[in-house]
Amino acid sequence: METVGEIDRQDERTPLLQHNGSQSPPEYQRRSSTTSNVTNPLETPIIDCEAGSSSTHNTSRRRLVILISFVLGMFVLESGDQLLKPAMVRIYEDTICRNYYATQQHELFPAGEDVPEEKCKIAPVQTELAFIRGLEPVFDAIPSLLVAIPLGMIADNQKIGRKPVFLAALMGPFCQMIWAIIVNRFSDIFPIRFVWFGSLFLITGGLSVINALLYTMIIDVTTPSERASTFFTMQLVGSYGPGLIMPLITTKIMESSGNWTSVACGISLVTCGYIMMSTVPETINFHNSDKDAQPEPTIDTTAAESDSINSESTIPPEKQSIWLRCKAQLGEFVDSSSFVFHSPHLRILVCSLMMCMLSLTRALETLLYYASARYGITIAKANLLNTxxxxxxxxxxxxxxxxxxxLTGTIGISSQRKDLLIAQISVVLLAIGWYIVGLAPTLPFAIVGLVVYTLGSGFSGSVRSLAASFVEPHHQARLNSFIAIMTAIGNFVGSPLLAGLYGWGVSTGNPFWFGLPFVGLGSVFVVVGFALWFRLKLPEEGGAVVVDEDEEVLLRS
Known part of the structure; x- marks a missing residue:
């Protein structure tokens, strides 16, 4: 995907594996071509330059509207999430703590009596908290793995598009949060571990599917030269903007009005964010409107070809059964996704994103109760680390x-080289930062480590942009769906490991070992950094270009 013009010529209707000269398309496609595309060669279309200029202006304006809608929607959703997460962590801890004292030490705090937060930092409570929160991503990953491929194919369907799938995926985590609130609010009825059943709501798509579709929709409306910058801007305003101001507000609400007030405010904001996201236009045909106004190249068909066409009988997809269509699409997806396994550099990039997603989704939450337990502060105060x-x-x-x-303009390096350089520097900072956090004896040292880690924030956007540059535009949703599956697997395996390391460290009673999860993350990023620095080769440096069985180049050099 080099220019907007190339996107115009390669839309989602392009076959996933194009036919070469020795193969011909199905009969129903060729019959359509012979009847609709045979034109008089003397008829030459007249191109209106003013119309082309106006079309370009309209495209730029629509792109801006879509990106602004995304940013505003993400800002509101993330603001609601910032209000919800710290309060829910404290509510989980309080529920576990009250249950523990009611059953194990009821003479200290009888059933139904409030327990001070400082009394909840004991090993049994913290271990159970880490266990419950750590296994949630495991159960979340199961529906994500089941639906990621089908939802990716549905999102690639011209008749359905990205938006309905995206909105359905957003509803999953929302309903899951409502279920967790119900379980904790009525903890005398529901055991706390019933929160795991909330993962069933993710059958419409979880966070991994949401991220995949979000990046796909951004790719739909951007050009390669502006893609990485757009990713960074979306993270800057849509994700980290709320993180700058909302922790202060959340802490104030939790300390003055209570945890449940913060939860109520968060649910209200998330609802507003969902409504805002529902106004975002469809992006799958973003570049097709201009193309539809221009004449397609004509195809001359000989009488011999027509006779051959009429003698064939191929059932068009729309007349096949749903099972056959799903089976064919699944086989097509598996075949088309094989380039990820055949490409060493894509394997490295996808695995790198797995580790990054684990760091973003669970490590920062673990930091809340780690800082609270090790440095003797409340979860509300620990939430200020997010600021x-x-x-x-x-x-x-x-x-x-x-x-x-x-880097690309003044120095003149390629976009791929630029993205790789940013990723290489970022992964070093991520590794060093987590090591400092895990080994910090005091809170100020932990803050220094957090700052160093955060300096590597460009890692995810640069790696995604680099991976996308290897794949043709009409394969982007499939690539991002594959990434979604791998990140779900990463959460499936990594989150229990983080919880286990934290639980083991707390059970020792020695605060030095409380930071084991972050030492483990630092070690993981050391391995990822080694692969990015010494194993990854770009095509321009001699890296292999993957070719499928039909000798079609799927990865551009």
Whole structure:
């Protein structure tokens, strides 16, 4: 995907595996071509230059509207999430704590009596908290793995598009959160571990599917040269903007009005964010409107070809049964996704994103109860660490587009080389930062480690942009669906490991071992960094270009 013009010529209707000269398309497609595309060669279309200029202006305006809608929707959704998560962690801890004292030490705090937060930092409570929160991503990953491929294919369907799938995926986590609230609010009726049943709501798509579709929709409306900068901007304003201000508000609400007030405010904001996201236009045909106004190349068909066409009988997809169509699409997806397994550099990039997603989704939450337990502060106070994280993230992501422009414009390196360089530097910072956090004896040292880690915030966007540059536009949804599956697997395996390391560290009673999860994350990023620095080769450096069985190049050099 090099220019907007190329996107115009390669839309979602392009076959996933194009036919070469020795193969001909199905009969129903060729019959359509012979009847609708045979024109008089003397008839030459007249191209209106003013109309073309107006079309370009309209495309730019529509792109801006879509991106602004995404940013505003993400900002509101993330603001609601910032209000919900810390309060829910404290509510989980309180529920577990009250149950523990009611059953194990009822003479201290009888059933129904409130337990001070400082009494909840004991090993049994913290271990159970880490266990419950750590296994949630495992159960979340199961429906994500089941639906990621079908939803990716549905999102690639011209008649359905990205938007309905995206909105359905957003509803899953929302309903899951409502279920967790019900379980904790009526903890005398439901055991706390019933929150795991909330994963059933993710059958419409979880966070991995949401991320995959979000990146796909952004790719739909951007060009390669602006893709990475757009990713960074979306993270800067849509994700980290709320993180800069909302932790302060959340802490104030939790300390003054209670945890449930913060939850109520968060649910209200998430609802508003969903409504805003529902106004985002469909993106799958973003570049097709201009193309539809222009004449397609004509195809001359000989009488011999027509006789051959009429003698064939192929059932068009729309007349096949649903089972046959799903089976054919699944086989097509498996065949077309094989380039990820055949490509060493894509394997490295996808695995890198797995580790990054684990770091983003669970490590920062683990940091809440780690800081609270090790440094003797409340979860509400520990939540202020998110403000530090967001402030540094915003600074980094604000500078990255300018750095990208400098590297590609002034220095003149390629977009792929630029993305790889940013990823290599970022992964070093991620590893060092987590090591400092895990080994920090005091809170100020942990904050320094968090700052160093956050300086690597450009990692995810640069790696995604680099991976997308290897794949043709009409394969983007499939690539992102594959990434969604792998990140779900990463959460499936990694989140229990983080919880286990934290639980084991707390059970020792020695605060030095409380930071084991972050030492483990630092070690993981050391391995990822080694692969990015010493194993990954771009095509321009001699890296292999993957070719499928029909000798069609799927990865551009």
């Amino acid at each position: 530090v994280n967001a402030a540094v993230c915003m600074s980094v992501l604000f500078c990255l587009p300018f750095a990208s422009a400098y």
